[in-house]
Every structure is written in C-alpha cells, then in structure tokens.
Amino acid sequence: CGGGSGSDSDTIKVAYNRSTDNKIRFKDQYLESVKEQFEKAHPGKQIQLLPIQAPDNDYATKAQQMMRSPKTAPDLVYEDTFRINSDIKAGYLRPLDRYLAKWSSWGRFVPTAKAAAKADDGKTYGVPDGTDTRGLWFNKKIFKKAGLPADWSPKNWAEVLDAARTVKRKVPGVIPFNVYTGKAPGEAAVMQGFEMLLYGTGEDPLYDPSSKKWVEGGKGFTDSLDFIGEVFKEKLGPDVSDALDPNVGTSVATEWLPEGKLAIALDGSWMSQNWINNGPKEWPAWEKELGRTPMPTQEGQAPGKVSMSGGWAWSIPERAQNPDLAWEFVKTLQTRKNAVRWAVVDAQIAVRDDVAADPKYLSSMPGIKFFTGLVKDTHYRPAQPVYPQVSSAIGEAMESVTTGDSTGERAAKAYNEQLKSVVGKAVRPAKE
C-alpha cells in the first residue's frame, strides 16, 4: 500500500485498516462490494482500495504519514474517532460541512455520533459508521465446570475477581480472565481495559470538561491500576508475554474464546463479527456458549454498571486530490442498505435512526439488545487532540503494573508527571 493520490481525477484512493489476521477479511469484502456498486453507478470512475495491514497504532502512524503530502494522501481515510481530533489539529483532515448540509441522510445520525467527529471549531470532519459498547463475555461451559452460574451477574470488582479465582482453582488450564493491558495493544488496552475500570470508580474522570482540565490520577486511577496488577500477580490473566502482544485481541477473538481457553473477557460489543461472516472463526455455537453481563462499577455504586463507547468514521484528508468524488463514495457507503449491511457485518451499534429500526439489523445480531442497553450508561473518551498521547501514557502505566515493575500508586504518580508534560497546565488534582 502507500500509493498516493497522484493526479488521476477519476480514481479515489481509500485507505483503511486491514486486520493482521489473514483470515479476517470481512471489511475488505464489504468495501470491495461497495466499490463495485460505485463503479457501476459512476462509469469511468474507479475506487482504489488501500488496505493498511497493521496493528491499530501502526495503522494510525501509516495513515498520518500518507496524509502529510498531496503525493501520498488518500482521498478517503478510515479514522478511529479517538484520533480524529488530533488529526484535525495536525491539519490532516478537511471539514465536511458543505457536503453534509446538502445530504439529507445526515439528519438520521444520532447526536452522539455527530459529536464524535466534530472539532472545537464547530465543524464536522467525519461520517461515523457505527458505535460500540463494552462488557463482560463469559464461557458458560467453563462456568458450569467451575460451579459458577450461567446467569452470572457480578455486582462489583471483587465478584469479578472471585469468579476468576474460582475458575483458576476448579478448571486448570484455562485463562480465567482477560483484561487488555499495556502499550502494544494500544487503545484496546486503554479503553477496553483501564477506562472500563476507571469510569466505574467514582468522581474522577480522565478529563473535566467544565474546567477544561485533565484530572490527575487519584484514588480511582490507582485502584484501577491495582486491579490490573492483581489480575497478573495472581495469574488470573493470560501469560504476560501474550497480554502484551499487539495482536492479543485477535487471539482472544479467534482462539481463546471460541476454543474454550478463556473463561471471562472484558471486551467489545463487536466480538461476534469474528464468528459470523464465514470466518475468520466460524463459531455457530457462540450464542449458546457465551454469556454477557455488564461490567460492574468498583463497589457496585450507581448506576451499578459501566461501559465505554467509540466508533470509526470516514474522513476526507486535507490533501486529498479528489474530495468531491470521495464524498460521493461516502454517500454510497452510507446508503441505507449499505449502512445496515455494515452494521450487521461489523456487529456495530447503529448510529442512524433508520438503521437502528431496520428489521435486518434488529434480528441479525444476537446480543444487540444487551449491548444497545448499555448505551444509556456509557461514557465517551475526551474529544481532545491530546487524548492519544494521554492514552499512551495510560498504556505505560498499565504495562508497569502488569509486569510487576510498579504498584498502582507509583504508576499513577509517573502518569501524573507525564500528563503534565503532555497537557502543560491544563491539569487539576483528583477529588479523591
């Protein structure tokens, strides 16, 4: 990949992330089919798909490199919404308002989705194609062997750890609990792991929008790190080397869960995308064998459960050579039919009201009701340009407690120092 836009005004170059697992190709297949539709409807125009096969962090770096020059900038890029503000600030993306104003489907998007790609300047830089929530998946067969209930519903962190300890004792050879951690898995660790803990601890989020300040790591931050430290100290998680592998998410989705090697996974609503779509890991029994339950707050404090939400968006780079044609392709990606198809294929939570009401969407994904139900208690990451840097600092803190090099308290202190170096004075102490 890495081809540039060049000067061919009939070709749209579309950069997107391709899974590092060669068996996972449903996004490629979906894009190929939309490309065919588009080319049929626009004779003489071509879509050139530019898959970037890399772990999440490397994908972002590569896409940013490409966007720096008109010679290499794609005409369309798939952006994780947590990076979009940083890419806007870097000048990589162009506002889409003039297109959106004339596109009636934009009125179908829910406000949180519209906000996900909106910058401080009030302009919108991306069209989101779904969102997600997070919770606990558990293997009922392993739970049965361990004497744990099929309707498991932990009320606090202690009950999650207790169940993992029971599995460790009674079902040797399986990994009791996966919580993503460390630097290499990138945002998967920070969001699915750390933030699913932190946002269930109490008063101190990562960022305080009212004071426009980042919140120093306090008790909740330290407790979240200690929870992770405990999982690895007690050997309730995977081997540390596996946990710190950039592709651990693929192992969870295509081996550990479907092969019955993992009892509990703190993970995303989209996991079933791996077991449908004719691969990468066909697992028709997943619906019967896996249970789902919300991640509880630390002590069970209201609202009792916690979730985080993210999503991806299609953006047009500032240096794109064919922005108008690229926008036409976005519209094709987002015909109602295609938007429904994508939501189903990628196991997304719909962000358009017409997609959310579509019978195909509503009936095709077991679990959709459960994960959509988490939306009302969900949290969004700070939509700040520096967030990706803050996220890296959290990944470092997580890694140091995972390897046992640090305690939660020391890792939180180191985070506070790094936070200051990233955001300067825009920091306030934690309340607790």
Ligand SMILES: OC[C@H]1O[C@H](O[C@H]2O[C@H](CO)[C@@H](O)[C@H](O)[C@H]2O)[C@H](O)[C@@H](O)[C@@H]1O
């Ligand atoms: O919905 C499927 C997608 O799930 C992942 O993205 C989600 O989790 C990320 C953190 O791991 C988060 O940054 C993003 O905003 C979420 O949508 C995954 O990274 C994608 O490849 C996958 O298609």
